[in-house]
Amino acid sequence: MNFKHKYLFLLPGFLVLLGILIFPIGFTVRLSLSSWDSFFPGLDFIGLENYTRLFTDDPRFWEAFQRLSFMSVITVFLQYTIGFALAHMVWKEIKFQRFFRVLFLIPMMTTPVIMTVIWKTVFHESLGPVNDFFSLFGVTPLWLSSEALSKVTVIIVEVWQWTPFMFLLLLAGLLSLPKEPFLAASIDGAGPIRKFVYVTFPLMAPISIGAIIIRLIEASKIMDTVYVLTSGGPGTSSETSSFYIFIKGLREFQFGYSAALSLTYLIIMIISLTIIAKMLVKLMIRS
Amino acid sequence: MKKMIKISTLTVTASLLAVAAQADKWSDQFPHIKNTGDIAGECSYESMSKKDYSGQKLTINTHAVPVIGEPTALHAEQFSKLTGAEVNVIHTPAGDLYSKAMVPFQAGQAPYDIVFGFSNFIRDWKQYLQPVPAKYVNMRQMQDVTQSHIDVNSWDGEMIQFPIDGDRHYLKYRKDVIDNPEYQAKYKAETGNELRVPQTWKEYGEMATFFNGWDWDNDGELEYGSAEVMKKDDLMFAAFFSRSVAYAKNPRVPGGYFFDLESMEPLINGPGFVEALTDWVEATKYVPPGGINFGLGDEINSFGGGQTLFSFSWDDAFVAAMQDDSPIKNKVGAAPLPGSDRVWNRSSGAWENEFNQAPYIVWGWTAAVAKASKNQDVAFDYLCFFANDANHQADIAIGRFGVNPFKKSDFVPELYVERQGWDPEIAKQYAETLMEMEEGSTNRVFPLRVPGVFQFNSAIATGTSKALAGQLSPQEALDEVAVEWKKIVKRIGADTVREAYAIGVALEDNL
Numbered sequence: 001m002n003f004k005h006k007y008l009f010l011l012p013g014f015l016v017l018l019g020i021l022i023f024p025i026g027f028t029v030r031l032s033l034s035s036w037d038s039f040f041p042g043l044d045f046i047g048l049e050n051y052t053r054l055f056t057d058d059p060r061f062w063e064a065f066q067r068l069s070f071m072s073v074i075t076v077f078l079q080y081t082i083g084f085a086l087a088h089m090v091w092k093e094i095k096f097q098r099f100f101r102v103l104f105l106i107p108m109m110t111t112p113v114i115m116t117v118i119w120k121t122v123f124h125e126s127l128g129p130v131n132d133f134f135s136l137f138g139v140t141p142l143w144l145s146s147e148a149l150s151k152v153t154v155i156i157v158e159v160w161q162w163t164p165f166m167f168l169l170l171l172a173g174l175l176s177l178p179k180e181p182f183l184a185a186s187i188d189g190a191g192p193i194r195k196f197v198y199v200t201f202p203l204m205a206p207i208s209i210g211a212i213i214i215r216l217i218e219a220s221k222i223m224d225t226v227y228v229l230t231s232g233g234p235g236t237s238s239e240t241s242s243f244y245i246f247i248k249g250l251r252e253f254q255f256g257y258s259a260a261l262s263l264t265y266l267i268i269m270i271i272s273l274t275i276i277a278k279m280l281v282k283l284m285i286r287s
Numbered sequence: 288m289k290k291m292i293k294i295s296t297l298t299v300t301a302s303l304l305a306v307a308a309q310a311d312k313w314s315d316q317f318p319h320i321k322n323t324g325d326i327a328g329e330c331s332y333e334s335m336s337k338k339d340y341s342g343q344k345l346t347i348n349t350h351a352v353p354v355i356g357e358p359t360a361l362h363a364e365q366f367s368k369l370t371g372a373e374v375n376v377i378h379t380p381a382g383d384l385y386s387k388a389m390v391p392f393q394a395g396q397a398p399y400d401i402v403f404g405f406s407n408f409i410r411d412w413k414q415y416l417q418p419v420p421a422k423y424v425n426m427r428q429m430q431d432v433t434q435s436h437i438d439v440n441s442w443d444g445e446m447i448q449f450p451i452d453g454d455r456h457y458l459k460y461r462k463d464v465i466d467n468p469e470y471q472a473k474y475k476a477e478t479g480n481e482l483r484v485p486q487t488w489k490e491y492g493e494m495a496t497f498f499n500g501w502d503w504d505n506d507g508e509l510e511y512g513s514a515e516v517m518k519k520d521d522l523m524f525a526a527f528f529s530r531s532v533a534y535a536k537n538p539r540v541p542g543g544y545f546f547d548l549e550s551m552e553p554l555i556n557g558p559g560f561v562e563a564l565t566d567w568v569e570a571t572k573y574v575p576p577g578g579i580n581f582g583l584g585d586e587i588n589s590f591g592g593g594q595t596l597f598s599f600s601w602d603d604a605f606v607a608a609m610q611d612d613s614p615i616k617n618k619v620g621a622a623p624l625p626g627s628d629r630v631w632n633r634s635s636g637a638w639e640n641e642f643n644q645a646p647y648i649v650w651g652w653t654a655a656v657a658k659a660s661k662n663q664d665v666a667f668d669y670l671c672f673f674a675n676d677a678n679h680q681a682d683i684a685i686g687r688f689g690v691n692p693f694k695k696s697d698f699v700p701e702l703y704v705e706r707q708g709w710d711p712e713i714a715k716q717y718a719e720t721l722m723e724m725e726e727g728s729t730n731r732v733f734p735l736r737v738p739g740v741f742q743f744n745s746a747i748a749t750g751t752s753k754a755l756a757g758q759l760s761p762q763e764a765l766d767e768v769a770v771e772w773k774k775i776v777k778r779i780g781a782d783t784v785r786e787a788y789a790i791g792v793a794l795e796d797n798l
Binding site: 035037038039041057060124125126127131140142143144145147230231232233234235236237247250251252253254 | 382383385386389393411511518519520575576577578579580588589594738739741742745749752753754755756757758759774778779783
């Protein structure tokens with residue numbers, strides 16, 4: 001049979017793919033090989049100059065990447081732990097179960113930028129309510145303007161905002177688990193802790209890995225929280241890769257260079273997330 | 288200068304009397320100008336009402352509400368009612384104003400007829416902007432604009448941007464504290480020095496330190512020394528330049544403040560700038576908790592809310608402090624930026640031990656018409672209407688509008704006494720301070736206006752914020768900035784940057 005007509009049916013999908021994925025990536029690659037900025041608008045060709053600059057003369061990008069790695073791992077770990085605990089809590093038959101399920105989802109439903117502005121007000125060192133409380137004990141922590149605490153504040157806001165996403169995925173996973181292994185464990189006399197360690201957690205491993213990877217991808221793009229809360233400061237102490245790329249691209253208008261940063265960052269993320277996913281599979285499923 | 292103020296007073300009074308008959312007609316319809324009514328002029332309400340722009344559409348990209356965004360929208364609505372034009376106003380956060388206009392500019396598109404932005408965008412934007420036509424440049428309304436603000440909006444003698452706002456950095460202080468005999472005696476007893484309006488940044492620091500962390504206005508709250516714009520990337524570089532002009536702008540050394548015009552070597556890591564940054568790092572000890580993360584809004588709220596003794600930067604903190612709802616109305620004073628006891632001479636490579644002061648004519652809000660706009664006549668008329676005398680007088684009385692004095696007739700103290708209820712002495716001091724900065728000094732510093740200005744400013748923000756955060760010493764931080772500036776100059780081309788920078792240097796050297 002002649003199936004050549006099948007290509008006709010594939011064509012719309014291919015055109016959409018070309019328009020929304022292949023062309024932007026191709027254009028970004030081309031842009032990264034140019035010096036396009038506010039003064040030289042245009043796709044000239046400068047070879048690998050932007051990449052050479054990035055690898056030999058831009059320690060700020062690599063510092064921002066290290067900072068991002070630290071913040072992403074901590075943030076996602078906390079989101080997973082808290083999200084799992086909350087999901088486990090409302091998985092059981094408890095009072096006001098539906099109310100809690102909705103309540104835990106509220107942070108995720110709010111607009112991130114608006115909520116970050118509210119958090120900024122809450123953590124304002126001289127006018128915010130958090131330090132009003134702490135001043136009762138004679139301390140006024142510098143939530144936004146200390147090198148160490150500014151990172152902690154970003155992590156707190158990220159955890160608050162996105163733990164519900166983890167909660168939602170893990171709750172869906174828990175609700176889909178088969179009942180038989182739990183019945184078998186009960187017949188064998190397993191208590192709640194053993195049931196969790198030997199039944200719930202292993203059964204949840206595939207879903208957990210998916211949820212962690214999705215959140216790691218999202219957390220690696222931390223931008224709006226940093227932008228509103230600290231602008232990457234004080235100094236560069238809370239600057240992340242995406243915020244740095246934003247500065248180079250849309251503040252300093254170095255389009256060519258920021259395209260090189262973006263592509264490099266994309267490749268690093270693809271490689272590192274692939275490795276992390278394999279490690280998680282090994283750690284959580286195979287073991 | 289007194290003669291000029293008298294002439295301006297007479298002009299304003301005469302204008303007010305002349306339009307008194309028409310004032311009711313227009314102020315009934317447009318309550319925004321109820322204090323003055325319409326004021327006769329080329330772009331007055333009366334003049335605009337005679338134009339018919341029905342069927343024509345203007346699209347304006349402006350700042351978010353309220354600063355500049357609110358008056359843009361208000362005057363768009365008024366303009367629309369008067370002329371029949373359809374005016375669409377788009378609000379954009381300050382940080383994105385540059386790119387939101389620049390992207391379509393570079394792509395050859397014209398989504399906006401009018402773009403609002405900062406006056407230091409001029410070098411990067413000018414090729415995409417329509418110069419202001421001669422009929423507007425020569426009109427009476429424009430003759431009232433101070434020369435400094437004509438210069439700020441012009442490039443090489445040609446007016447590119449339309450003056451709608453005036454900006455400069457100056458000192459704001461708590462007059463009720465500095466003039467308080469009890470505190471003067473206490474300060475003298477404990478420090479051996481006079482408590483007075485600080486003449487130098489060192490005095491500023493000493494007084495701010497003395498008044499830091501105790502309840503000196505007996506309101507039950509702790510007060511602090513100073514509120515300053517220290518947040519990275521939030522206009523902080525302008526605050527740093529304000530602190531550095533006294534140490535680094537030597538009136539006897541022409542040829543560049545930011546760069547040596549001949550060699551295009553950055554001067555930013557010279558001893559004058561390092562001294563200023565050292566002072567600024569010291570200032571982190573006398574700002575309110577979290578003051579190192581204060582943006583302009585925080586500075587306005589902090590000083591305007593009575594939290595600090597000093598503040599310096601744009602007019603807004605002063606205007607906010609003098610509004611009717613302010614707890615410190617008529618308790619604040621204005622003065623020129625503090626000076627220094629010594630100034631660096633880069634030619635001789637030595638400090639000169641004499642008092643120095645230099646006004647920083649900082650960049651501010653401005654607006655321009657896109658070259659690709661198909662409605663340029665309507666667009667220029669809108670801008671002219673925005674800045675007409677009646678609108679301008681009403682706008683400068685509203686702190687949140689972000690419109691500040693830039694016309695000679697603004698520097699008449701009676702205006703502020705009669706219309707805004709200011710104490711006459713404070714109004715006089717305010718008007719004289721601003722006028723002196725505009726017209727009196729020959730040692731002014733203008734903002735950097737060169738290609739890639741954002742790259743230079745971003746580098747200074749990053750470097751100085753590292754010093755404020757304690758990540759680097761002031762010298763190390765500014766050395767890092769100088770290295771970055773050299774790279775930017777190399778990328779753009781030394782001759783290209785020099786050509787643009789020379790225009791600013793000519794203004795500074797009074798050529």
